[in-house]
Amino acid sequence: xxxxxxxxxxxxxxxxxxxxxxxxxxxxxxxxxxxxxxxxxxxxxxxxxxxxxxxxxxxxxxxxxxxxxxxxxxxxxxxxxxxxxxxxxxxxxxxxxxxxxxxxxxxxxxxxxxxxxxxxxxxxxxxxxxxxxxxxxxxx
Numbered sequence: 001x002x003x004x005x006x007x008x009x010x011x012x013x014x015x016x017x018x019x020x021x022x023x024x025x026x027x028x029x030x031x032x033x034x035x036x037x038x039x040x041x042x043x044x045x046x047x048x049x050x051x052x053x054x055x056x057x058x059x060x061x062x063x064x065x066x067x068x069x070x071x072x073x074x075x076x077x078x079x080x081x082x083x084x085x086x087x088x089x090x091x092x093x094x095x096x097x098x099x100x101x102x103x104x105x106x107x108x109x110x111x112x113x114x115x116x117x118x119x120x121x122x123x124x125x126x127x128x129x130x131x132x133x134x135x136x137x138x139x140x
Contacts, residue, residue, distance in 0.1 A: 001125060005118035006065045012115050013062045016106050017055070024051025027102040035094035041085055061126060072129055079130035089134070092127040099123060 001009075016023055028047055032039045042050065057078075064071035103119055104111045 001065065001118070001121045005121050008115050008118035009065060009122050010062055012103070012107055012110065012119070013059065015110060016103065017059065019106055020055040021048075021051060023102055023106045024048075024055050026105055027051070027054065027098055030101050031095060031098040034098060035091060037088075038091055038094065041087065061122070065122060071126075075126055075129050076133035079133040080136070082130070083134045087134075089131055092131055096120070096123045096127060 025047075028042075028051065060074070061071050100116060100119060100123070104116070107115065
């Protein structure tokens with residue numbers, strides 16, 4: 001990611017954070033609509049609490065984009081836990097699409113092509129690290 005992309009992600013997330021509960025609900029609704037195979041992963045999960053965790057995790061990642069060494073080990077650990085939950089590689093794509101859609105809904109006109117591209121770059125970086133970690137033998 002370029003420094004400009006990092007700045008765009010960080011600045012735009014400041015506008016999402018105040019509506020984080022609504023954004024989390026939009027995200028999970030969209031995810032389950034576009035990829036019903038993800039719904040069973042959350043059957044015994046309080047989605048309100050899960051949404052808070054999601055937004056906290058996104059905030060952690062966004063803050064750490066300037067210091068990847070602080071976020072990549074956590075992302076790798078999270079990916080290994082996700083293997084145990086039954087998350088598949090294909091689901092990373094639908095999660096990314098749901099995230100970008102949610103950001104578009106939450107940011108409205110502020111979700112410019114440049115902001116969208118920056119978020120796509122951030123998600124691609126993170127998801128590639130997570131997929132690679134999930135492929136590691138003994139990842140579960």
